[in-house]
Amino acid sequence: MKVGKHTYLADNNVYIASAYSLAGPYESKGTFREYFDTVMEDDEWKCKSHELTEIEMQRFTIGECLDRAKVNPMDCDLILGGDLLNQIVPTSFSARDFNTPFMGLYNACATFGEALSIGSCLIGGDFERVICCTSSHYATAERQYRYPLELGTQPTPESQWTVTGCGAVMLSKSKCDAPQIKGFTAGEVIDFGLCDANNMGGAMAPAAAKTIVNHFKDTGRSPDYYDLIITGDLGRFGRDTLHYLCKKEGYDIDNLNDCGSMIYSEKQKAGQGGSGAGCCSLVFCSYIYKKLQEGSLKKVLFVPTGAMLSRDSALQGESIPGIAHAVIIEKE
Amino acid sequence: MKVGKHTYLADNNVYIASAYSLAGPYESKGTFREYFDTVMEDDEWKCKSHELTEIEMQRFTIGECLDRAKVNPMDCDLILGGDLLNQIVPTSFSARDFNTPFMGLYNACATFGEALSIGSCLIGGDFERVICCTSSHYATAERQYRYPLELGTQPTPESQWTVTGCGAVMLSKSKCDAPQIKGFTAGEVIDFGLCDANNMGGAMAPAAAKTIVNHFKDTGRSPDYYDLIITGDLGRFGRDTLHYLCKKEGYDIDNLNDCGSMIYSEKQKAGQGGSGAGCCSLVFCSYIYKKLQEGSLKKVLFVPTGAMLSRDSALQGESIPGIAHAVIIEKE
Numbered sequence: 001m002k003v004g005k006h007t008y009l010a011d012n013n014v015y016i017a018s019a020y021s022l023a024g025p026y027e028s029k030g031t032f033r034e035y036f037d038t039v040m041e042d043d044e045w046k047c048k049s050h051e052l053t054e055i056e057m058q059r060f061t062i063g064e065c066l067d068r069a070k071v072n073p074m075d076c077d078l079i080l081g082g083d084l085l086n087q088i089v090p091t092s093f094s095a096r097d098f099n100t101p102f103m104g105l106y107n108a109c110a111t112f113g114e115a116l117s118i119g120s121c122l123i124g125g126d127f128e129r130v131i132c133c134t135s136s137h138y139a140t141a142e143r144q145y146r147y148p149l150e151l152g153t154q155p156t157p158e159s160q161w162t163v164t165g166c167g168a169v170m171l172s173k174s175k176c177d178a179p180q181i182k183g184f185t186a187g188e189v190i191d192f193g194l195c196d197a198n199n200m201g202g203a204m205a206p207a208a209a210k211t212i213v214n215h216f217k218d219t220g221r222s223p224d225y226y227d228l229i230i231t232g233d234l235g236r237f238g239r240d241t242l243h244y245l246c247k248k249e250g251y252d253i254d255n256l257n258d259c260g261s262m263i264y265s266e267k268q269k270a271g272q273g274g275s276g277a278g279c280c281s282l283v284f285c286s287y288i289y290k291k292l293q294e295g296s297l298k299k300v301l302f303v304p305t306g307a308m309l310s311r312d313s314a315l316q317g318e319s320i321p322g323i324a325h326a327v328i329i330e331k332e
Numbered sequence: 333m334k335v336g337k338h339t340y341l342a343d344n345n346v347y348i349a350s351a352y353s354l355a356g357p358y359e360s361k362g363t364f365r366e367y368f369d370t371v372m373e374d375d376e377w378k379c380k381s382h383e384l385t386e387i388e389m390q391r392f393t394i395g396e397c398l399d400r401a402k403v404n405p406m407d408c409d410l411i412l413g414g415d416l417l418n419q420i421v422p423t424s425f426s427a428r429d430f431n432t433p434f435m436g437l438y439n440a441c442a443t444f445g446e447a448l449s450i451g452s453c454l455i456g457g458d459f460e461r462v463i464c465c466t467s468s469h470y471a472t473a474e475r476q477y478r479y480p481l482e483l484g485t486q487p488t489p490e491s492q493w494t495v496t497g498c499g500a501v502m503l504s505k506s507k508c509d510a511p512q513i514k515g516f517t518a519g520e521v522i523d524f525g526l527c528d529a530n531n532m533g534g535a536m537a538p539a540a541a542k543t544i545v546n547h548f549k550d551t552g553r554s555p556d557y558y559d560l561i562i563t564g565d566l567g568r569f570g571r572d573t574l575h576y577l578c579k580k581e582g583y584d585i586d587n588l589n590d591c592g593s594m595i596y597s598e599k600q601k602a603g604q605g606g607s608g609a610g611c612c613s614l615v616f617c618s619y620i621y622k623k624l625q626e627g628s629l630k631k632v633l634f635v636p637t638g639a640m641l642s643r644d645s646a647l648q649g650e651s652i653p654g655i656a657h658a659v660i661i662e663k664e
Contacts, residue, residue, distance in 0.1 A: 002458045005406075006433055011458075049648060074337075078518060086418040087642035088438050089650075092521060096653050101338055101518030103446050103657075104438040104640075106420050114435050118450060125453050126334045126343075144644075186410060186433030189424060308436075310419035312476075316381060318421075321428050325435075 004218025006211070009183035009328075014123045016179045016329070017172035018069035021286035022061045024138065024164025027274075030264040035286035037064065043139055043164060050139040051090070054083065057166040058094035058135050065168035071129060073098040076170070080119050081133035082111040084141050084162075084277050091133065100131070108306030109136075109204075109233050110187065112167070112281040113325035116302075117184040119171045120327075128173050135166035136276030145197070145311055158199040160235045160260060161270035167281030169289075179292040182328040185215040189308065191321035197314045201238020201260075201272055204305040207322030208234060209245035212303060215326045216251060223253040227297045230288065231324065232280035232304035233260035235272030259283035280304045292331045302327045336550025338543070341515035341660075346452045348511045348661070349461075349504035350401035353618035354393045356470065356496025359606075362596040367618035369396065375471055375496060382471040383422070386415065389498040390426035390467050397500040403461060405430040408502070412451050413465035414443040416473050416494075416609050423465065432463070440638030441468075441536075441565050442519065444499070444613040445657035448634075449516040451503045452659075460505050467498035468608030477529070477643055490531040492567045492592060493602035499613030501621075511624040514660040517547040521640065523653035529646045533570020533592075533604055536637040539654030540566060541577035544635060547658045548583060555585040559629045562620065563656065564612035564636035565592035567604030591615035612636045624663040634659045 001009045021037045028039040038060075047053040058081070066073055079098060081091045082105040095102035107114040115132035122130055139149055141162040147153045155161075171181065190207040208231050216222065223229060234242055239258040246253050259280045260273035284302060291297040305324040314320075333341045353369045360371040370392075379385040390413070398405055411430060413423045414437040427434035439446040447464035454462055471481055473494040479485045487493075503513065522539040540563050548554065555561060566574055571590040578585050591612045592605035616634060623629040637656040646652075 002409075002460075008458050051644060051648060077334075082438065084419075085642065086644060087416075087440065087640065089640070089642045089645045092640040092653060092655075093645070093650070095521040096523045099520060102439075102521050102655060103450065103518070106414065106436040106438045107434075108419065118435065118454075121454055121457050121459075122450075124457055126340050128334075186435070188431060189427040189434050191428045308419065308421070308424040310417065310421045312383060312418060313421050313425070316383060318425070321424060323424075323434060 006214045007185040007218035010120055010124055012124045014120045014181040015172045015176050016169050017176050018065050019169045019285040019289040020061050020065035020068055021282050022057055022166045023282055027163055027165050031262055032287045035290055050137055054090040054135055054137040054140050055093045058090050059097050061166040061168045062131055062133050065170055069170045073100050076100045076129045076131055077127045079131045080115040082106045083135045090135055107323050108308050109277045110304040110306030110323050110325055111277050113304030113327055116327045117325050120181040123171050123173050130171045133168035134277040134281040136162050136278035138162045138164045155271055156198040159271045160273055160275035162276040163274040163279040165278040165282030167285030179329050179331045182330050185211055185326040187211040187324045189321045189323050191319055193319045195319050200307040201235040202241055203307045203320040204234055204322035205238045205241035208242050208303055208305050208324040211324040211326050213249045223251055226299045226301045229253055229256050229301040231258045233275040234258045234305055236261045237272045298331055300329045302329055338546045339517040339550035342452055342456055344456045346455045346513040347504045347508050348501045349508050350397050351501045351617040351621040352393050352397035352400055353614050354389055354498045355614055359495055359497050363594055364619045367622055382469055386422035386467055386469040386472050387425045390422050391429050393498040393500045394463055394465050397502050401502045405432050408432045408461045408463055409459045411463045412447040414438050415467045422467055439655050440640050441609045442636040442638030442655050442657055443609050445636030445659055448659045449657050452513040455503050455505050462503045465500035466609040466613040468494050468610035470494045470496045487603055488530040491603045492605055492607035494608040495606040495611040497610040497614035499617030511661050511663045514662050517543055517658040519543040519656045521653045521655050523651055525651045527651050532639040533567040535639045535652040536566055536654035537570045537573035540574050540635055540637050540656040543656040543658050545581045555583055558631045558633045561585055561588050561633040563590045565607040566590045566637055568593045569604045630663055632661045634661055
């Protein structure tokens with residue numbers, strides 16, 4: 001059922017039947033270490049390039065997610081997913097190993113939100129089981145977007161640390177004791193003209209604010225309907241900017257947080273916090289999913305955020321448009 | 333309704349209410365010149381880089397497609413689309429100019445098929461109007477995947493010519509006298525181990541064969557159910573390979589052709605034919621759509637094809653996986 005201009009409430013049950021999280025070594029020293037299903041002992045994971053590592057991360061996580069749900073890949077209808085690398089190679093290449101149809105998505109670090117949104121619509125239709133998966137890897141992202149790690153370039157104070165991690169969920173039509181996707185608010189591309197590729201949080205915060213405010217207007221809900229409103233990877237600076245922007249629109253959100261701001265401990269030198277398409281999927285598939293399962297969270301508005309730049313667009317002096325999709329997740 | 337393992341037949345009417353095609357100057361000298369809605373007078377189109385030109389191509393084509401349907405961007409529920417550039421910048425950046433939610437897709441040159449498939453599912457649900465749009469530009473693709481044009485590098489005999497073009501359709505729930513999407517067969521990622529980035533047709537043909545054979549098996553239809561079975565951008569060599577692979581599986585398809593094989597005239601030096609995410613969307617939104625509208629085509633199986641490589645994956649010696657989605661389009 002469509003409510004307002006941007007929001008769709010699910011008419012059918014869409015169960016998040018299983019979730020699996022794979023964290024990098026640096027992430028395993030952070031806030032959510034006890035929630036991760038598997039931790040990589042190093043950044044290479046026995047692969048000869050970090051790009052191959054990221055392919056293996058996707059393959060492993062999707063496989064474990066299916067295993068946990070006791071579903072054969074052949075009985076899964078579709079893999080929906082993406083990552084940050086050019087032509088989403090990690091996701092596309094990992095999909096070779098499952099005899100399952102594949103549709104690749106790209107909304108930068110908001111891709112997991114896009115996957116859950118589209119996935120929930122498909123489950124509302126004819127699809128029985130859909131995998132949603134996104135990943136990122138610190139070394140592949142740095143090499144592609146910034147500088148090779150070997151250069152030892154210093155980060156700016158506004159910068160964030162790309163999460164090495166992968167999260168996958170299996171959406172299912174079949175009734176089970178699991179959190180459900182109850183709907184979503186689809187995001188527009190919003191560009192406030194920021195050009196600093198080191199300040200992604202600032203570039204994405206206006207898009208997150210627009211989507212969250214649209215969500216409240218469309219549904220008539222106030223922030224306190226949710227136990228937690230959590231964005232993808234704004235970082236601390238971006239999260240504070242988002243709080244300010246929402247307050248200006250009349251929504252003073254107390255229960256607001258951000259996966260990127262939370263994932264690393266205060267002691268870790270990760271700038272404003274984590275980022276990357278794997279940041280919010282890793283936190284969702286570990287901490288948030290387990291909190292929903294055990295009942296300490298009941299209603300979550302999960303808002304993955306993305307900055308739509310490429311290396312070329314940044315070098316050509318273009319600004320950085322942002323996007324965010326808000327997904328309603330509840331456990332009954 | 334799901335039939336077989338990979339095929340979904342639409343339960344509701346999904347009208348392709350409008351279509352718009354924008355062709356580059358070289359494409360305007362080819363086979364379908366009389367079918368294009370707008371032809372670019374040069375490759376720059378008053379933009380200071382070809383990347384900016386491709387953004388403008390998407391913006392223009394989506395705008396004209398909405399205009400033709402007499403729909404305000406604000407009344408459109410979603411833009412679904414993609415292109416070949418890193419982080420699908422042309423599509424993402426063009427979406428800034430419409431106050432419409434955006435979800436970016438990437439299945440290489442099969443992205444238009446992915447957009448039509450997902451779009452038709454959304455229209456079957458709560459969505460009223462969805463734009464599907466893909467583009468490519470010869471100069472941006474060459475610079476990103478191969479060499480700057482200024483180098484004057486010679487193409488190999490197996491190579492194809494990236495189409496400069498853009499095609500957009502608006503899918504709609506509202507009854508109108510227009511072709512309809514009747515369903516689709518979703519494609520798996522298929523990798524036969526080819527590593528030659530100049531022979532994309534060869535890399536994609538096995539994926540196209542798998543999807544088309546799956547389609548016949550799922551639906552119980554034979555090739556002669558369709559007036560035309562047309563792939564995206566296999567080129568002549570890839571099309572012949574596809575014909576051979578289908579024949580081996582027991583389907584000798586007479587009415588098979590390929591947008592890339594058809595788009596350039598015999599006199600144009602375009603190697604095996606056209607390629608790119610804009611190749612099949614341009615041909616669909618011009619020639620195929622108009623033939624459906626006038627009734628000379630009634631049933632078409634439209635099979636956009638994609639090669640999932642990046643420059644990095646090719647340089648690292650990886651093989652090239654392919655994908656194809658088959659979309660059933662009929663005019664009553």
